[in-house]
Structures are given as C-alpha cells and as structure tokens.
Amino acid sequence: MRDDHAHRRLLDRIREDRLVTRRDYLRLLATVSGGLLAGTAAVASGIFRRRGSGTTTEKKVADSVEPGDSFTFDYPGEDDPAIGVRLADGSIVAYSSVCTHLACAVLWIKEKNELECPCHDGIFNVRTGEVEAGPPPRPLPRIALEERPDGIYAVGVIE
Ligand code: FES
Secondary structure, three states: HHHHHHHHHHHHHHHHHHHHHHHHHHHHHHHHHHHHHOOOHHHHHHHOOOOOOOOOOEEEEOOOOOOEEEEEOOOOOOOOOOEEOOOOOOOOEEEEEEEOOOEEEOOOEOOOOOEEEEEOOOOEOOOOEEEEOOOOOOOOOEEEEEEOOEEEEEEEEOO
C-alpha cells in the first residue's frame, strides 16, 4: 500500500517534469524566434549599417588648407571622424580616421608624410589609404572631396 502510494507520487512527478520540460522548450522556442525576428527587423532598418557606407550627402568640411597640413571633420555622420590632407602637389585627399584594425584614431604625421595609427603602429598610404605597415586588415575608406570657391566639401564615401 505504502509502496503503491510512493510509486504513484513518483509517476506524478515524472509527468510534471515532462510538462515543465515541454513548457520550457516552448518558452525557449518563443524567445529564440522573437530574438531572430527582432534581429532581422534591426538589420532591415539599418541599425547595424557600416559607418559611412554609401552616402552622397554634401557637407562643407574646411575653408582652406595649406600643402602638408591636415584638417579633421565628421563625415558622413556626426559620429564618423575623418581626416583630410593637402598633399605637396596641391591635391587634397580625405579618409575615415577610424583605423580598420581596432578603431583607434588615425593621425597625419607631416614629417613622415604618412597616416599613422599609434595604437599598433599601423601605417596607411596618404595617397591611396592602402595599408603600408602594421596589423590593419583593410585600407581606410576614402572620402571624395570637391574644392569650391567658398571651401572644401565632402561629397561622398568611395567604397
Ligand atoms: S588600432 Fe590601428 S593599428 Fe591597431
């Protein structure tokens, strides 16, 4: 009699465990599905867009700059730091100043005529933005500039 009662309680507990497991499984499934749905919606709305990709917005970024000097600005967004340099031949180049390695700020070193990332000694070619030394895996994204009578304008990001 006592064993029968204990046996029945054990069976009840096993049934409850199964229900809980099934309920937990459904809860987990709903959570994962909701997460996937939210992630898909975030990607579709552009929350995870790469900084500065594909813009053609025009923005005045400097009044003027002398050969060998640099200027900094934000482009295409307010949180997209960039650097421009007027080369000795008079041409002007500009790049994102976010290092493609671990996102340190890239600096213009006039004496060496190069763009340098001080964090891990990354060096970028000032004419092309290509990596010349160090760990950066990609060149710096280039920003197209136009010189106009009233100043220097950023007119797009060249991918
Ligand atoms: S963050 Fe620029 S070289 Fe590492």
